[in-house]
Every structure is written in C-alpha cells, then in structure tokens.
Amino acid sequence: MMPNESLPARCVAGLPLAIGAIVLLGCRQGPDDQEDAGAAPPQGTSFALLVVDDPELARVIRQWETEWHGQTGFGYQVSELDGEEFAASVDLDADIVICPSYLWGPLAEDGRIVPMPLGLIKDDAGRLSEVFSLLRVREAAWGSRVFAVPFGSPVLICYWRRDIFERLGCQPPETWLEYGALAERLASHGRSGVAKAEAEWYGTIEPLGPGWAGIMLLARAAPYVTHRELFSALFDLETMKPLVAGPPFVQALEELAASAAWGPPEQIQYDPQQVRAAFWQGRAAMAVSWPSAAAEASAPAETMRIGLARLPGSPQVFNFLDDSWEARQEDEQRWVPLLGAAGRAGVVTAGCSWPEAAFQLLLWLSGPELSRQVSTASRNTTLFRRSHLGFPQDWVEEPLGPEVAAEYAALTEETLSGQERLFALRIPGRTQYLDALDRAVRRVQAGQAAPQEALEQAAVEWEEIT
Incomplete structure (x- = not known):
C-alpha cells in the first residue's frame, strides 16, 4: 500500500x-x-x-x-x-x-x-x-x-543449512556446548558436496564486530544468568558491583572463543547484516543474525535449504546469591532471548x-x-x-521462502511471548559498557588474555563507568 x-x-x-x-x-x-x-x-x-x-x-x-x-x-x-x-x-x-x-x-x-x-x-x-x-x-x-x-x-537467532545438517545427521543445537561441537564438525565435514571446493567455508559466523561482540557475549550468557530469584543479572543491586566477571560470563566467553575459531577471521568486523550476507553467499553452515526484508538480499550462491532456530539455551543457571550452578526447574524455559x-x-x-x-x-x-x-x-x-x-x-x-518465513513468525511469537529475558543494557553509559565487553572478547580471541582475566578487567572498567 x-x-x-x-x-x-x-x-x-x-x-x-x-x-x-x-x-x-x-x-x-x-x-x-x-x-x-x-x-x-x-x-x-x-x-x-x-x-x-x-x-x-x-x-x-x-x-x-x-x-x-x-x-x-x-x-x-x-x-x-x-x-x-x-x-x-x-x-x-x-x-x-x-x-x-x-x-x-x-x-x-x-x-x-x-x-x-x-x-x-x-x-x-x-x-x-x-x-x-x-x-x-x-x-x-x-x-x-x-x-x-x-x-x-x-532477537538474534540461528540460521542453519538444513541440507547439510540432514546429510550429516545433525540437529540444531540445544546448548552452546553442542553449538561449539557442531561448528567444529561442520567446518571440517560440512563442505563436501555443497559448493566449489576452493571457496571459503566455515562452521559458523557470528556478529563480533564493534558494538556487537559484547552483545553476542550477553546473548550467550543470557540463559546462564537469568535466575528466577535475581532481579538483575548484570549488577549486584545492593553494591552495584558488576557481575560480568562471574562464572556464567566466563563460561560464555570461553564457549564464544572456541566457536569463533571455526568462523572467518573477518567476523571481528561483522554486524548482523554482514553475517546474514556472508551466510547467503554459501560460506557457512550456521550463522547468528535475524531475518529482514529491508536489507539487500543477493541471490544465494548455491541451492540452499535453510532452517531457523532460537539461540541455544541451558538446563542450568547460575545463582549469584550462593555462587553456585543450579538445574532449571521443570516449568522454566531454557532459552532466554536478549532484548534490546x-x-x-x-x-x-x-x-x-x-x-x-x-x-x-x-x-x-x-x-x-x-x-x-x-x-x-x-x-x-x-x-x-x-x-x-x-x-x-x-x-x-x-530467499527464505514462505515456509521458512512462517516458521520464523511462529518462532518470534513464541520467543517474545515468554517470561524470561535479558536486556542488553538500556542504562546511561551503554556504549561504554559494551565497549568494555568488546575489548574483553577481542583480547581473548587474540590470545592476549584468558576469559577470566579479560572479564575481570571489563568489570573494573564497568565500575569506573558506574
């Protein structure tokens, strides 16, 4: 109209x-x-x-x-x-x-x-x-x-190559640990019979560019840190001490770094639009982005059958009140979207x-x-x-087509009609907080620091911002 x-x-x-x-x-x-x-x-x-x-x-x-x-x-x-x-x-x-x-x-x-x-x-x-x-x-x-x-x-979701997954007998990952193992397997074995052998091929592609590496870390940490008894997953509300150096964030960063090894080196400059474009070029078996009719969409580089899935979740959640991991209750959802x-x-x-x-x-x-x-x-x-x-x-x-579009609509309704969520920082200083997380991710990827050390430095920077 x-x-x-x-x-x-x-x-x-x-x-x-x-x-x-x-x-x-x-x-x-x-x-x-x-x-x-x-x-x-x-x-x-x-x-x-x-x-x-x-x-x-x-x-x-x-x-x-x-x-x-x-x-x-x-x-x-x-x-x-x-x-x-x-x-x-x-x-x-x-x-x-x-x-x-x-x-x-x-x-x-x-x-x-x-x-x-x-x-x-x-x-x-x-x-x-x-x-x-x-x-x-x-x-x-x-x-x-x-x-x-x-x-x-x-919200960020996972694109996956249905044709390749079916050939290898794989299913979309339920946890981030499964995701990492799949990324390695798909990088090593997913290319065969799909496209030109000399073309670049990766297990997964994620948005790890400026302003997005920290977002990706939060998206991975979301199911680990949204505990039913805690109002804030990022700060201790009594002391305003940042929680980003805690065990769930360290685990999320360890898993991020492991998966990133099976993606293209240039993903450290990618936002979700660039990730989606690279995926449609036939360069990977998985990708983290979201669909959009507004972005330019080139014709797929090859015949591709695509599936869409929510990001992996976790059957366990970390309780900062007693500094321990707990199993999620049966009525709790394992998948936690990152809003904002x-x-x-x-x-x-x-x-x-x-x-x-x-x-x-x-x-x-x-x-x-x-x-x-x-x-x-x-x-x-x-x-x-x-x-x-x-x-x-x-x-x-x-290129997604009507059937996958309908699947995406149902997935979005389900995701945005639940109870659990984590906000991607909607407070003063958001850019500075995310920049600190970006630097932590970058240091770990470059081998300059272990995840714990990198996040401890990020927590110090967060305290200075707060």
Missing part, C-alpha cells in the same frame, strides 16, 4: 477519529491518571518527530504525513539524528522520538519523556493487546508505567504540549495495518503483533 492510497476503513475510523475525540473532549482525567491530562492540539498543529539512527524508517514515515494530516487535521515534520548525537544531546528538540529500543531508558529515568496515558492502554488504542507480551509489558515499560510504543524488536540488541520504539517527550495526541500518532504508525508498511522498511525491526503472523514474508528476505 502506498501512502496516497486509502487505508482500510477500520484504520481510518480508528485512531484518527480517536484524535478527533481528543480535540472535542480533551484528554481523559480519570482518578487514576490525573497526571496524563493535557490540552487538545488545535487544528493545524504539527508535531516535531525525530527518528534516530534509521534513515529507512524516517523515509517511509515522511511518506505517510499527508495521510495522517488528511485524517486528523494535524501534521508532523520528520528530522533525523544519529545515535551518538542523540545520546549526547541535552535538550530534546522534538515532541516525539522514534529511536533504538535501548536508548530511551535513560530519558525515562531523567523525566525527559512521559508515560503513555492510562486511558489509551485501558481502551486498547492501536490494539496494543496484540503486541507480543515481552515487548508490550517489559521492553515498553520503565518501572511500573508504559513509556514506549513498540515498532518491532528482533536492536529494535525501535516511539516515545513522547516531556516538552510535548499534547502528549495524548502524540501517542495516538505513534499508535497509528505502529498499528496493525500501517506497521506492515512502516516497520518493515527498517533493518532494525521485525514482526511484533499477532496480526503480523498472517504475513510473515513481509518481514524476511526473499
């Missing part, structure tokens, strides 16, 4: 008409949300909408401004900023910000953004109830209030004069119908609503 085409009647008659109700009635002022009250915007109002670190998303949001104005009488003007400039900015010169999911936490902590009006949540505006629960209840919340409108938040590695979310700034109307705009852009046009333009999002399950190919690269 192009922006100059009419939206479905249920969309036209939904949020835009709700905006009209705000104009006539003003914001709700029930007993539970007096703080949410605000003046209704006059006709002709134009919101300043800032998009951070996502040119593709900014481009498509601009295209829908005429449609929004026609339905509501309000407009919006889109501006852009890169992530570093945004994180360093003192004043938010915008009414609305759409940014990486991990960037808005400090804004909520500092009171620079406002929570969503409770009336919108109670009324299920924008059909928020169909957003996958980990995004709606966890990633969009700060403390006890919802601050953000999700635009999609991909990418993703996009919309927030409303404290300086916005009409916060409820601003949230309505965000809910319109991310709603059931329009999100298939808007969020799919970004490489940093993925499906995030139950209604998206019927259109899985909107969200994946074409």
Whole structure:
C-alpha cells in the first residue's frame, strides 16, 4: 500500500477519529491518571518527530504525513539524528522520538519523556493487546508505567543449512556446548558436496564486530544468568558491583572463543547484516543474525535449504546469591532471548504540549495495518503483533521462502511471548559498557588474555563507568 492510497476503513475510523475525540473532549482525567491530562492540539498543529539512527524508517514515515494530516487535521515534520548525537544531546528538540529500543531508558529515568496515558492502554488504542507480551509489558515499560510504543524488536537467532545438517545427521543445537561441537564438525565435514571446493567455508559466523561482540557475549550468557530469584543479572543491586566477571560470563566467553575459531577471521568486523550476507553467499553452515526484508538480499550462491532456530539455551543457571550452578526447574524455559540488541520504539517527550495526541500518532504508525508498511522498511525491526503472523514474508528476505518465513513468525511469537529475558543494557553509559565487553572478547580471541582475566578487567572498567 502506498501512502496516497486509502487505508482500510477500520484504520481510518480508528485512531484518527480517536484524535478527533481528543480535540472535542480533551484528554481523559480519570482518578487514576490525573497526571496524563493535557490540552487538545488545535487544528493545524504539527508535531516535531525525530527518528534516530534509521534513515529507512524516517523515509517511509515522511511518506505517510499527508495521510495522517488528511485524517486528523494535524501534521508532523520528520528530522533525523544519529545515535551518538542523540545520546549526547541535552535538550530534546522534538515532541516525539522514534529511536533504538535501548536508548530511551535513560530519558525515562531523567523525566525527559512521559508515560503513555492510562486511558489509551485501558481502551486498547492501536490494539496494543496484540503486541507480543515481552515487548508490550517489559521492553515498553520503565518501572511500573508504559513509556514506549513498540515498532518491532528482533532477537538474534540461528540460521542453519538444513541440507547439510540432514546429510550429516545433525540437529540444531540445544546448548552452546553442542553449538561449539557442531561448528567444529561442520567446518571440517560440512563442505563436501555443497559448493566449489576452493571457496571459503566455515562452521559458523557470528556478529563480533564493534558494538556487537559484547552483545553476542550477553546473548550467550543470557540463559546462564537469568535466575528466577535475581532481579538483575548484570549488577549486584545492593553494591552495584558488576557481575560480568562471574562464572556464567566466563563460561560464555570461553564457549564464544572456541566457536569463533571455526568462523572467518573477518567476523571481528561483522554486524548482523554482514553475517546474514556472508551466510547467503554459501560460506557457512550456521550463522547468528535475524531475518529482514529491508536489507539487500543477493541471490544465494548455491541451492540452499535453510532452517531457523532460537539461540541455544541451558538446563542450568547460575545463582549469584550462593555462587553456585543450579538445574532449571521443570516449568522454566531454557532459552532466554536478549532484548534490546536492536529494535525501535516511539516515545513522547516531556516538552510535548499534547502528549495524548502524540501517542495516538505513534499508535497509528505502529498499528496493525500501517506497521506492515512502516516497520518493515527498517533493518532494525521485525514482526511484533499477532496480526503480523498472517504475513510473515513481509518481514524476511526473499530467499527464505514462505515456509521458512512462517516458521520464523511462529518462532518470534513464541520467543517474545515468554517470561524470561535479558536486556542488553538500556542504562546511561551503554556504549561504554559494551565497549568494555568488546575489548574483553577481542583480547581473548587474540590470545592476549584468558576469559577470566579479560572479564575481570571489563568489570573494573564497568565500575569506573558506574
């Protein structure tokens, strides 16, 4: 659907008409949300909408401004900023910000953004109830209030060559130990009969480039550190002492280094997009990334049958309270997603004069119908609503095909509807914390330090940042 085409009647008659109700009635002022009250915007109002670190998303949001104005009488003007400039900015010169999911936490902590009006949540505006629960209840919340409108938040998953696995009698790995053993076996025996013998071939490829090595370490550590009795897996909340030099992180780094030996040397410069591209070039039997219809997808270098699986989990979890490993209980999931590695979310700034109307705009852009046009333009999002399950190919690269796309949609729903999760740091200093983990991974890969030593140095750096 192009922006100059009419939206479905249920969309036209939904949020835009709700905006009209705000104009006539003003914001709700029930007993539970007096703080949410605000003046209704006059006709002709134009919101300043800032998009951070996502040119593709900014481009498509601009295209829908005429449609929004026609339905509501309000407009919006889109501006852009890169992530570093945004994180360093003192004043938010915008009414609305759409940014990486991990960037808005400090804004909520500092009171620079406002929570969503409770009336919108109670009324299920924008059909928020169909957003996958980990995004709606966890990633969009700060403390006890919802601050953000999700635009999609991909989690790292494992691509695997179904054709090669079947030939060798392998199954997708259930644990990171199995993953490492598979990477070695596939590097040694997976190439035979697949492509040109002289081509480069590896057991696996992971995103270990700048800003991603630390993310990959956290993704591997997630099932080891998310204990049911601990609120924080990264810091001791009583002392604020970093926990990243503890046994579960050391084990995760040991396993990462062992697996990395079966990947290409240049993966130390790769992000998830580059990993995915290398996988489609036929260079490896496994890869860690996520699907995207927005990224350029070259035709596969060879005939490939692909499977997708969640990242490995763990039947054991580390308890920092008594410094010991424990078996997970039977009702606990072994697979723990890392949230906030990418993703996009919309927030409303404290300086916005009409916060409820601003949230309505965000809910319109991310709603059931329009999100298939808007969020799919970004490489940093993925499906995030139950209604998206019927259109899985909107969200994946074409070579995956409809069957695997449907598998990915089901996998994403299951992953983002669970209870367990680990956040990839959405606190002030995130870049510096991840840089410290990047350096730890790099030192171990280069043989300059053992995992324990490297993480002890990272913990010292974390204490200095904190």
